[in-house]
Amino acid sequence: RLDSFVSVSELHEEAKRLLPKMAYDYYASGSNDQITLAENENAFSRIKLVPRSLVDVSKVNTKTRIFGRDISTPILIAPWAMQRMASQRGELDTVEASKEFNTIMTLSSLSTTSVEDLSSATNGNPGWFQLYVFKDRKVSEELVKRAESIGYSALVLTVDTPFLGKRTADFKNSFKLPNGLSLKIFEKLMLSNLDGGLNQYIATMIDPSLTWNDLKWLKSITKLPILVKGIMCPKDAELALQYGADGIIVSNHGGRQLDTCPSTIEVLPYISKVVRGRVPLILDGGIRRGTDVLKALAFGANAVCIGRPIIWGLSTGGKDGVLKVLNLLNSELQLAMALTGITNISDINNSIIWDQNKYIKL
Amino acid sequence: RLDSFVSVSELHEEAKRLLPKMAYDYYASGSNDQITLAENENAFSRIKLVPRSLVDVSKVNTKTRIFGRDISTPILIAPWAMQRMASQRGELDTVEASKEFNTIMTLSSLSTTSVEDLSSATNGNPGWFQLYVFKDRKVSEELVKRAESIGYSALVLTVDTPFLGKRTADFKNSFKLPNGLSLKIFEKLMLSNLDGGLNQYIATMIDPSLTWNDLKWLKSITKLPILVKGIMCPKDAELALQYGADGIIVSNHGGRQLDTCPSTIEVLPYISKVVRGRVPLILDGGIRRGTDVLKALAFGANAVCIGRPIIWGLSTGGKDGVLKVLNLLNSELQLAMALTGITNISDINNSIIWDQNKYIKL
Amino acid sequence: RLDSFVSVSELHEEAKRLLPKMAYDYYASGSNDQITLAENENAFSRIKLVPRSLVDVSKVNTKTRIFGRDISTPILIAPWAMQRMASQRGELDTVEASKEFNTIMTLSSLSTTSVEDLSSATNGNPGWFQLYVFKDRKVSEELVKRAESIGYSALVLTVDTPFLGKRTADFKNSFKLPNGLSLKIFEKLMLSNLDGGLNQYIATMIDPSLTWNDLKWLKSITKLPILVKGIMCPKDAELALQYGADGIIVSNHGGRQLDTCPSTIEVLPYISKVVRGRVPLILDGGIRRGTDVLKALAFGANAVCIGRPIIWGLSTGGKDGVLKVLNLLNSELQLAMALTGITNISDINNSIIWDQNKYIKL
């Protein structure tokens, strides 16, 4: 049945049909008027690629490397919460697909599978771990050390969520986890029940007083490389490097935090200019086509993360659905590379972006 | 029931459902083809905010000061006419909410509650008073002196209404006040009945021959600070200061006067540049989200006024509805401040507006 | 009944309801995909006016002068064909309204009322006459001399119609005049019947070999001032003056000739710059509001012509309908002048157009 889908948008439609409204709304929504949510996608559509011809493209290769690890594609899996609302095995399905495709998944701090279970399921090689720093730093410290000890290979510090963005549908639905599911990390932390609503509760746990100095502290308690996720301002990219970030993820949280902030692809070229290849640069937000991946790489990203496309794949077909999405997008990337005359990820640069100022007009 | 609303636009829908068509149309309409009405809102949506990260935002404070008075928020209540069509107690509901929230309401010259009643209801501290100068200057003079003597703390001189804008729906509805309501200020002035239609009548009272010299005259008869409301041209901002204005309100009357004039947020940065902080600068028009407030402040406003959001709140829930709107918008403002890394109103400046010319591109 | 209409667009809707489809389509259509037709209106909506305040606007006057004649408004009536499809008395209704309002109508070469009858109905003061130069120059010469002798006070030479534009609906409807109506000028010229379709026939009469030298010839056979109608290129404006034009009408024939040519208001400022007030400059196309008139005058026009608004007025209410339209638009113009701080037509200039490059930004 999965064979019949030829694009991410069709999987989106199918997932919308299959999921309970509360779960679908939670997954799909952006904040406020969802202007940034839409803009994340639309901004990609406005960027134009230049076809090139008569280059030998019989072998197009999407392999690349990040933190010394070989992966089959620059398309990584973004951390997203509560995956067991989408399939029964949730995060386990996703991580197994990521291993099979030889790419990297980042486990969310708000996962419905424990860090331990994910590690076991992958023989101690589960990928990256996304961290929210809690008000109780001791708790965070233990969490980091535990993750490091059981095989997570990098930390993704999400910095765009001192408070949760305002998502209308979740209020309307009084969003909470379905019976039987729980946030595994929080389960350990306390026994308090969550009457005020789940989002409310999470909000009270995350520490809004975090500053760049805490990045230093984090580096002092772990040997893992730390990627700072949620950078949208060139000045913050500079600060991140200054304070020792090992990688930067340009992200606006999929349009779920500050509405009317720019799309990620719009700010990327300005952040690339600051980063100048000193650390890996990743973009997420709005990627729905292989051409979108190519555009992000052309503007300086080393890799991209995808959130919702994976959600729709997992909801539609579990592990196979996730693989389907990875295959779809990676084939589209390969085709887009061929049609722009590029055979290797490392050869991608902004010369493939149409920019009329580069040429002279009649 | 008010708890179920999470945005101004939902309250708008509810008010539309509740109000008689004639009242709703009067409140909602703009002039002619309502291009400026729409543009007031759309222009905000096009402006993009830059998220900032890892700033300690555990304490975000919206307190500010205007004319030496501390208020809890830079969100003030615009003068708007005939509030008793929206709730039974009309202006009294609104003013009580303003006091409870510790912000400022401006009473309209076209109010359905008298200046005296509003003053009594607030123990002689009703806020500001909006003035139309009438053809009979003696009448205006008495009105000003009366307002000053019973506690109004500033005058808002509306200067964009030498004639009323053309609002189609009001013509179609032969708009008039429902039985039992009257314009309290006019009631005193004369006994003539209003057969030619209410708008028609008002139009004949307001003096279209007013000039900047009349601002001098007005200053000579009162000690109250005078804000000039309805400035849209940088040259008029300069003139206002030259003739002694104590404050400027950038406003196009909520799109109800000259259609196809610019949105207020579009002209604000040019007027800020002229005013250079010499007097308080306020913007109204199209504010529907906390992010809109933040954008206005970033472009140089010291505060904003809101008209229709208050109308929808009052129509839906009386005093509590007004409080609901103030709470909604102020929380949104607070969240937007947190996500742009700002903790105090006085720290807001245009560095939080995305402007690609400030950065270098790959 | 006419009292209930408050805008040109409402009269448009009513006319659409009242007219037979064939007539409505003929009147409403533009050429090809009607891109210019739409753009004529849309371009006005995008231009923004700057409100000005505290100017004495108690007396706003729309009087102006053209070719030494005082008129009550800068709004003239464009020549448009076959008016008896819209009302029984057709051109007679229109001309009587024009006299009553003290403005000028131009009689079309394709009128369903003869030049003589129009002259009689106005005591020998019918206004201007629009000329198509026919392949047989003798016929044209006689026509010009006749018109001059019976009181027409200017000639409007239409130069944008060497061939008729392609209007889909007319083909589909096999457009022809209803029984009983005829093109009065052609009636005299020949007896041939019009089997090939009316547009087809007209097309074969008009001379596509006309050049600027023919303007000289035309001037040699008449003392009347000659306005060249259909200028859209600044270079043609220069040529027109060079060859002796006494006035220029910027027009794209209401979007009925070359589709995807610019709107008239877009080219006007460039043509004004060439004309520099040496002769009267008139614009037509897309004017539906008083603000549109004001914008045209601000960009250098001395007057405007309106076509379709008059058509809708005549179709809805005959002479009174035409008066209604003139009243509506002139009142809107007056109000727009007041709100931009202008009291006389001669004081209008481009300072009332919002242009952010004129000011400095924060």
Next chain:
Amino acid sequence: RLDSFVSVSELHEEAKRLLPKMAYDYYASGSNDQITLAENENAFSRIKLVPRSLVDVSKVNTKTRIFGRDISTPILIAPWAMQRMASQRGELDTVEASKEFNTIMTLSSLSTTSVEDLSSATNGNPGWFQLYVFKDRKVSEELVKRAESIGYSALVLTVDTPFLGKRTADFKNSFKLPNGLSLKIFEKLMLSNLDGGLNQYIATMIDPSLTWNDLKWLKSITKLPILVKGIMCPKDAELALQYGADGIIVSNHGGRQLDTCPSTIEVLPYISKVVRGRVPLILDGGIRRGTDVLKALAFGANAVCIGRPIIWGLSTGGKDGVLKVLNLLNSELQLAMALTGITNISDINNSIIWDQNKYIKL
């Protein structure tokens, strides 16, 4: 019945009604989200032509010359595959119409009529031949020599198809040729049946390792002029000339290859600047009106090819339908020339394009 159609878009509608869904979808589709497909048309609509007046346009001539051959119009027929799905005689209908109109058709490599039959039907003067270079170069060589020997007068080397673009509808429809039809060139090459789907099969035949050096090889095996089709980058235009191309066709394959690449008319002026008249320059993509043809020529093209308009014509009326389309578009071109004051193809240049930077504003 064909008489009732007055525009290409009406023929499009009719063809959609008449064709089986699978064939219609194959013909109409673009790749991915069809952004380039739409943009090809929309970009033309945004370009504005300047009307000119009082030029003698009684004789407007669309004759032109290409590779020393006189043709009646700059409108040529693009190579498009599998024409027998549209009419029974397919390519034979199209070629006969092209001869009758005295223009040039290019036979597609994916034709359902053999190169030989087309040659016979035209007495050895069938027009141009479009070439895909196959993995087996010997096969390609034989094909080229055969085509040359039986009268094809130029080769069109399509270089934008190392792999086929992703067209959703064809996947959904499991697109294949209807019974009884076959790709005549492939028929000869092998007997394998096409179970993997037709597009799939074609893809495996075309050689994605082709480079500019193969253009040299191609020139070495034929005396025919070679046009390189599918150039979208000014740098590739330069390379094409360097490697000996005799003509360049700016094309994005009608939006069927790299989605989100620019429209062809957008890149044309930059490619014209590179080519500087050294070889014939042709554009295809999105031409639906005579004004589009005129715009392409104004930006430097010597001729245009049309694909889908011919498809709709052939589907609606066979050979007569193709003639209808050629007549429609050429008449529209003629009218557009007249209204821009141009009488000969060689007089067209970019002065007829509205560009406000060429003029001074009030």
